Amino acid sequence: MPEITRLSDCSDWIELDFVERQRTPEFAMRLGIQMHVAGLSLSNTISILERLGVERSRTAVHNWVQKADLQPEGGASPNQVALDETVIRINDQQYWLYAAIDPETNTFLHIRLFSTYTTGLTEIFLSELREKHDVETAVFLVDDAQWLQTALDRHGLDCRYERHGNRNAVERLFREIKRRTSSFSNTFSHVEPTTAESWLQALAVWWNRCQS
Structure with a gap:
């Protein structure tokens, strides 16, 4: 057919x-x-x-x-990276979804799910991001979350506070993620956090393909 x-x-x-x-x-x-x-x-x-x-x-x-085991591809060299986190609920518990977005291409560079938000976890996220992509000269766009700014400073990465502008790219994609997960609210019920993270990473891969 x-x-x-x-x-x-x-x-x-x-x-x-x-x-x-x-x-x-x-x-x-x-x-x-x-x-x-x-x-x-x-x-x-x-x-x-x-x-x-x-x-x-x-x-x-x-x-x-x-x-x-779908994961966003590596090898990008973005000029800017929008960095942020948002709350995802799994079995009535809160988890924090970290995401790094290339605002120029509107694609995910890296995405992870953590049980909380701390400077240390942000540093783990940044280490993984640096292994996958060339972000050494990129400007990281963040909000006023101190743990994000502190982790970037420790990694020697350029950080700029921005409430709107290109940082809105990550907010738009977070809204899209929440729209998709809310459309079938039982997706993250009775699952392990690693299962939810795997689905979210697969969603990121699918989204990136839609932008190419």
Whole structure:
């Protein structure tokens, strides 16, 4: 069917190296992963797959997303980095989602989920970011969160306070994340924080692909 080929081509960026047994057609696995990280609930995702003649459980689709281990690509050299964090709820507990955004391309550079926010955790985030991207000469745009500014100073990175302007890029993407997670509020119920983080990182990869 031409429709299936077209949908499969749109998701060919998803690697399936984790597959051990070929029980499901690759196009269906890629499509299932793509639909779920794009915001469809597991129930709606398997309903669409059923229309294409592929019957799989909610658990199967959930496991595909987790095993794919999607991460934003490295190798960027941004002029500016919008850095911020926001609260994500998992099982009625608060966690902090850290994100670094390239405001010029409107893409995620790095994203992590932590149980709290501290200067030390911010430094871990920055260390990981520096391993993935060339940000040594970038200007980091932050709000008035002292732990962000202190961590940047300790890493010798250029920091500029900015309430609006290019720093709004990270606020817009945080709103998009919350819009997608709120559309199926049970996504982060009865899951481990690592599971939620994996889904959020996969969402970041999907978002970046949409911007290219």
